[in-house]
Amino acid sequence: MERADLAKQSKLGMPHLGMGVGLRSVHYSHILNESPAVDWFEIISENYMDSQGRPRYVLEQIAERYPIVMHGVSLSIGSSDELDFDYLQKLKALANTVHPHWISDHLCWTGIAGINSHDLLPVPLTEETLKHVVKRISIVQDFLERPLVLENPSSYVTFACSTMPEWEFLSRMAEETGCGLLLDVNNVYVSSVNHNFDPREYISKVPHDRIVQIHLAGHTNMGTYCIDTHDGPVIDPVWDLYRLAHHFTGGTSTLLEWDAKIPEFPIVHAEVLKAREQIERISPQPCASTSDQHTQSEQTTGTIAHSLPPESVTSSATLIPQPAVFVSAEVE
Amino acid sequence: MNNSPHLDVLQRWMMSVIRHPEGIEAGINSPEAQQEISVPPEQVGQVILPSVDCTSVQRLTVYGNAYFARLIECLEGEFPAVRFLVGKDAFAGFVLTYLKETPPSSYTLADLGRRFPDSLNANRPPKEEGDTTPDWADFLIEVARLERLYSEVFDGPGDEGTAKLSAEALLAIPQEQLLNIRIEVTPSLKLVHLQFPVHETITAVRKGKPLPSPIPQETFLAVHRREFVVRRTVIDKPQFILLQQLQQGTSLIDALSATIEEMGGESFSPTMLQTWFRNWTAYGYFTNVHLPESRA
16 A cells, blocks of 8 residues: 555544643643644543543543543553553543543553552563563553553663564554554654664554554663653654654654643644644655764664763763653642 | 572562662562572572673662552552652652551552552551541541552542533422432542541642642532542531532432431522522533333
């Protein structure tokens, strides 16, 4: 299929929504008062499932004006614990209220034995895990009565027992379940640095017809590894990967996440709109580097952390990988 | 290791390792982790591969640091006054104790702080026998309780978008029915009895103003939500008792009687009662009134 045709075709019946922004509570007033020309918003599902106060009220107002997508952080599809049907029921009830275009979460586990780490922990990439995850995705999809969309997480460890690369796991998972994929190109970059793989190979090999959404975000370079902190603008090597993903998918819904040191809304919005400029720059040979400070070799092997200037390297050990989203009470 | 661990074994092992408060190596050596995968820190590469630049322990440390940093940051957001009063390190210590006793189990971070005030109370320095004077620990625990209450009122049940009971509607009730009415109270209203005026401390911290001295002073608060913002109002003891009675669904006459009895026979002038009810209706404490006939 030609890329132009692929772009027009909705993936798994899910439309191309354009350039969206992750909804965060610090921007509520701006969005309600200014009605910025954002194509769509992605919400963190868990922040609204139980809300009976302002977060839920604001969400319902915004859902009347903008397309919404629900993005979760606690489904824990890879956990060995039983699926939490109370959680799923609340997820479904929220979806019935705000009518999201799709519901996404992560290929990860968040806890076991009833404990939730509130982190997106990586799964060992094995046949056993694949079988386990496929079975659970099918149960969840049946329960939600819609395809699930799962995101590749940033990861910081490699399990010795893993037997396949993540792109292969995702491909087989999508093939066997019919689920969609949320390709986070920043996560691909972060993991490529942490695990020393070629991020371009990863993006070229995931099943492009299953990618219904792309995530963009900033991260923090720790010198010998990267952390997915969502606390700054998207760096050039990640834009390079975005252009590559766009080339392969023919274009798909794109969303920027910014979760720490969050600037004013127009700055966040402007950052995702850079994606349009990136798309316009796509040449017949995709993913030509735009970054003068990185060599082609560094970009393709994911060793960019070593090549960054010293001032861009952070040494703090208390930086927090996402997710860490908490809505503080507003008190008179 | 000759065999690859099963998924559940690996997950229980990793959770034990990254959640250990003394660090990854202590976590690997812990009985909980050893029970799942018996491997010493120097051989943990059999489970977690090193990277080009990081050892297996360093890689696991990213998750270990993140677990505590994330949860501490969330609780700092929910308890800014406690955090300010005790300082960063002591607050982190309180949180570590709390997480050890009460590991997070909910799918939402909004539940994380639910029992934090109880943890502070359970781990407070012991008082001398017979000493009932409120002290610094009591003060801190009350600050935590009120900050948690603010969170619960902020995102809990409310009545925005529905009509409130007006003073005029109350005044329009025929005199012969008035004493037997039952008043519906807004679901967001919480009545708090404190040993310190900790609401002043919390407000000072949130607004960056000078802190008042933590001097004990019996304090009664009505905390509720209006237009999605938490409001707190200082009330006196009779108001506290009367509102408590009304909240429980007691008829006005019974609520008044109970309040007078509780206050040792002290009665209230009609003018005082009118002022209270005018204020309370203006604040939006009441959502509806049930006349005697309307209750089956």
